[in-house]
Structure formats: structure tokens, C-alpha cells
Amino acid sequence: MVSICSPTRDQSRIIKSYARAALRSDLLNAEITDDQRDLFRLENRVTVRILTGTFRHVRSYSQIAVVVDEICFFNGSEEANCSDTELIRSIKPSLLTTQGRLIATSTKYKPSGWAYQTWKKHFGKDASKILVWDAASRVMNPTLSEQDIESEIDEDAIAARAEYENLWREDIEDYLPRSAIEACVVLGRKQLLKQPHLTYAAFADVSGGRGDPMALAIAHRVPNSRKVVIDYLRQWPIPCNPLTTVAQMANVLSSYGLAAVTGDRYSAEFNVATFRNNRVRYLPSVQNKSELYLDLIPVICSQEIELPDDDLLVGQLAALERRTRSGGRDSVDHPAHAHDDLGNVCAGVAAVTGKRRMRVGGWGGTSTGRSANPRDRLMKELVEHNAVVTGYG
Numbered sequence: 551m552v553s554i555c556s557p558t559r560d561q562s563r564i565i566k567s568y569a570r571a572a573l574r575s576d577l578l579n580a581e582i583t584d585d586q587r588d589l590f591r592l593e594n595r596v597t598v599r600i601l602t603g604t605f606r607h608v609r610s611y612s613q614i615a616v617v618v619d620e621i622c623f624f625n626g627s628e629e630a631n632c633s634d635t636e637l638i639r640s641i642k643p644s645l646l647t648t649q650g651r652l653i654a655t656s657t658k659y660k661p662s663g664w665a666y667q668t669w670k671k672h673f674g675k676d677a678s679k680i681l682v683w684d685a686a687s688r689v690m691n692p693t694l695s696e697q698d699i700e701s702e703i704d705e706d707a708i709a710a711r712a713e714y715e716n717l718w719r720e721d722i723e724d725y726l727p728r729s730a731i732e733a734c735v736v737l738g739r740k741q742l743l744k745q746p747h748l749t750y751a752a753f754a755d756v757s758g759g760r761g762d763p764m765a766l767a768i769a770h771r772v773p774n775s776r777k778v779v780i781d782y783l784r785q786w787p788i789p790c791n792p793l794t795t796v797a798q799m800a801n802v803l804s805s806y807g808l809a810a811v812t813g814d815r816y817s818a819e820f821n822v823a824t825f826r827n828n829r830v831r832y833l834p835s836v837q838n839k840s841e842l843y844l845d846l847i848p849v850i851c852s853q854e855i856e857l858p859d860d861d862l863l864v865g866q867l868a869a870l871e872r873r874t875r876s877g878g879r880d881s882v883d884h885p886a887h888a889h890d891d892l893g894n895v896c897a898g899v900a901a902v903t904g905k906r907r908m909r910v911g912g913w914g915g916t917s918t919g920r921s922a923n924p925r926d927r928l929m930k931e932l933v934e935h936n937a938v939v940t941g942y943g
Contacts, residue, residue, distance in 0.1 A: 551611055552596060555603035555637065556619040562600040563588070565619050569598055608640050614650040616641050622659040622666075623885070633728060633868065635664040658712050660722040660871065687714040725843065725870035725882055726850060732864060734850055734857045741858065742781040748773075750781065750806045753835075753898030754799060754813040755891045756821050759790045766799050767895035768806050769903045778849065778900045779856045782806070783863065785892055793824060800828035812902045814839060814894070835898060842897040843870060843882035849900055857896065866893040 554569070556562040570590055573579055584591040589599040601608050603624060608616075618641070624634045638652070645652060656665060673682040688694050694714075702710040711717045744750070748770040755765040768782035782802065786795045803811055810831035813821060818834045825832035837845070849855050850867075857863065869888060873881050884890035 551613050552598045552615045552617070553601045553608065553611065553613055554599070554617045554619070555601050555608060555641075557603060557623050559588070559600060559602065561619055562603070565617055566590075566598065566600055603637060606640075608637065608644065611644045612647055613641075613644045614648045616645065616650065616652050618652070618654040620656045621654040622656040622663070633663055636728075638664045658716050658718050660724070661718040661720065662724050666718065684716060686716050721874050722871050723874075724868075725872045726847060726867065728864065728868040730850055731857070731867045734853055734855050735859055735864065736856050737859050739856075739859050741783075742779065744781075744806045745770075750808055751899055751903045752803055752806070752808050752811040753895045753902055754811045754821075754832075755894045755898075756792065756796065756813055756816065756824075757788075757891075758817075759786075759792045759795065760788060762889060763787050763891045764790060764792070764795050764799075765891040765895045766802060766811075767892075767899040768802070768808070769899040771903050777854050777856065778903045780858055780896060780899065783858050783860060783892060783896065785862070792820075796821075796824045797828050800825065800830045803830055812898060814898075835902075837901060839894055839897075840881045840883060842894070842901050844880070846897040846900055855896075855900055860892065863892040863896065866890045867896070 552569075554562045554565045556565065566588070570582075570585070573582060581593045582590055583593055589597055591597045596614065601611075603618070618634075618637070621634050621637075624637055638654075641652065644650075654665065654668075658665075660666075668680065669682055669684070672678040672680040673684055688696060688699065699710070699714045702714065708719060708721050712719045750768050750770050752766065752768045754767075755763075757764050764786040766782070766784055767780055769778050769780045771778055784802070786798075799811070803809070809829070810833055811825065812833045812835050815834045815838075818832075822832045822834075835842070846855075866884065866889065869885060870882055870890065870893065871885055873883070884893075
């Protein structure tokens with residue numbers, strides 16, 4: 551078998567179409583016995599097939615060749631959800647019995663992982679058994695406009711030089727090693743039910759329901775300890791109805807005794823009103839997403855957090871990228887066209903779990919003085935002091 555792997559199956563279908571086009575001559579076209587969307591078979595019993603690019607799905611085959619497209623971008627792929635190092639490690643055994651060929655192609659990206667290490671070790675080494683072809687876009691395709699490329703470089707020099715001049719992006723590095731994240735995972739644990747002696751906090755990632763999923767995390771801090779335990783984690787895949795999803799979130803929050811949830815400032819007024827309609831206070835986070843991720847680094851490295859056994863969560867955290875900024879702190883975010891909703895709510899709930907907690911109650915009568923509504927005044931003060939509301943009466 552010859553397999554084709556890419557960060558997404560749509561990309562693999564493009565490579566498959568190239569391979570199929572090479573056999574369109576009258577002589578070779580007769581060799582094709584079966585032609586389907588994700589594979590075609592030859593008369594000599596060789597199958598050219600698209601495989602999902604994960605370390606689980608490429609195993610158990612004997613292969614005469616494997617084509618991996620855009621190898622540098624597996625870390626940020628929602629479909630692949632694995633690193634290029636894990637993928638190649640899983641592919642190599644399938645090539646041993648046939649002494650088959652591994653062909654990996656890609657635009658350069660961040661200087662890490664299997665692709666970078668292979669380039670660093672073998673490029674320009676005459677004695678190496680691995681051929682590394684390294685060329686700029688106009689070398690590979692002279693018909694590209696040099697003026698257009700220069701215009702792209704003027705607009706964003708670092709990104710354009712990686713795309714067209716084939717240079718590694720020195721401004722991007724890994725957020726955390728995957729091994730450090732996996733060390734915090736409690737194998738087999740998906741959810742913990744509410745315990746009456748524990749105090750919980752929650753963080754929500756709310757979206758419009760079309761381009762990005764929505765997510766919710768609930769956690770508690772172990773008494774007399776700094777360790778945070780993620781009790782509940784859920785993603786609502788796209789497409790989803792924000793109104794229905796918020797109502798479902800409110801039911802989950804109620805089951806853990808929570809009357810408030812923290813979240814980012816995306817559509818803050820809409821979120822506040824929607825959660826209010828479900829008897830839940832929505833508190834915009836004081837920290838932005840990047841700051842939450844940066845604060846999560848020492849928590850994970852010291853294993854002061856217990857994460858649920860969720861491959862998508864681990865993949866999202868491992869795919870995060872740390873970018874160097876001029877002045878101030880570095881920024882952390884997901885790669886382009888990827889998602890990080892589960893990682894975002896875990897970082898958020900880890901932060902709010904460490905805040906001062908207060909239970910609000912006992913409003914009654916009318917108020918005079920600074921505000922006609924003592925509940926609103928108190929809630930404003932709680933937000934300003936980063937307190938987490940665990941209930942109100």
C-alpha cells in the first residue's frame with residue numbers, strides 16, 4: 551500500500567488527485583481497477599490510499615511508500631491531533647519489511663519537531679542517507695511574481711519569508727512539551743461528580759456557534775493544597791445554537807452549586823444577558839487568553855493540576871504557540887485555522903480557582919446612598935476584586 555497523510559483529509563485528497571493524474575495516459579490508465587474518493591487500486595494489487603494523519607491510524611499496514619504533506623503543520627491540526635514526531639515514529643515500522651520510502655513535504659514553520667530536527671541533521675550533508683531538498687518558492691516555480699512576493703514581505707516580513715523564501719520562523723516556539731501536559735492527565739478520568747465539601751469555580755468559552763466550538767470547565771482546589779482538579783470538561787462542537795448551549799451550561803453549573811461563571815470578553819454584553827436569562831452571572835475575565843496560558847505554564851510544569859483524560863484537550867494545549875513580542879510579555883495562541891476552546895477553559899478555570907471566593911446572599915428591602923441596587927453594587931465590587939461567586943440567595 552501507498553498511503554497519503556496530511557493535517558486534514560481535504561489536503562490529502564489533493565495529493566491523491568496528483569498521483570491519479572500521473573496515471574491518466576492510455577497505457578497506465580488501464581492499470582487502475584478501482585477509483586474511489588479516498589483511494590484507487592492498481593492491477594498489481596497496490597492500493598494508493600488516504601489515511602487519517604494520526605499516530606493511531608497509520609499503524610498495522612505494510613507500506614511501500616508513505617507521502618506526508620505539510621509535515622510542519624501537524625501540531626496545529628484538529629483532525630490530526632498529534633505532533634509530526636509522533637506521526638513519523640508510528641509510520642516507520644510499516645516501512646521496515648518493504649524498505650519503503652518516506653516522502654515528507656512542507657512549507658517551513660516553527661523550528662521544532664521531527665521536520666526541523668531532520669533538516670538540521672541532514673541538510674547539506676553529502677554522507678547522509680536522507681535527502682533534504684530546501685528551496686524557495688521561485689526556485690520551485692519560476693512563474694511566481696517576484697513583485698508579488700516582495701509585496702507580501704513588506705506587509706509581514708517574518709511570515710512571508712517562511713512562506714516564500716523557505717526560512718524557519720524564529721519568532722514562534724512550542725508552548726509546552728506534550729510530555730509535560732500528559733504528566734498532568736489522570737488516565738481514565740472523564741468527570742468527577744459534585745462533592746458537598748468542595749467549592750467549585752467555572753470558566754466558559756462562548757462563541758457565535760458557527761466558526762468556533764463552545765466549551766465549559768469546572769474545577770476545585772484540593773483543600774490545604776495548591777493543586778487544581780478539573781472536575782468537568784465539555785466541548786459543544788460547531789455548529790451549535792449559543793442560546794441552547796448556554797442553557798445547557800447553566801444546568802451543569804447548577805448541578806455543581808454554581809451561580810456564576812467567568813469567561814472572556816468576547817461579546818461580553820450578549821454573554822451577560824444570555825446567562826442572566828438562565829439565572830447565572832457571567833463575569834468577564836480580568837486576564838486575556840494569552841495571560842491565562844502564560845500563568846498556566848508553572849502550574850503544569852509543577853504538576854499542580856489534574857487534567858481529565860481527553861486527547862483533544864492534550865492536543866490543543868500541545869499545539870499552542872508562544873510568540874515573541876517586542877516589549878512586554880510573550881503571547882500564546884493556537885495556530886492558524888486551529889481551535890483551543892478546551893485549552894482556554896482549562897487555563898481559565900485554573901486561574902479563577904485560585905481567586906478569593908465569596909458566597910453572596912441576604913439582599914432585601916430598598917437601598918439608599920451610592921446605588922439603588924445593592925446586588926449590582928456588590929457584584930461590581932466582586933468583579934473588581936477578582937472574587938468568584940459560588941452562589942447567591
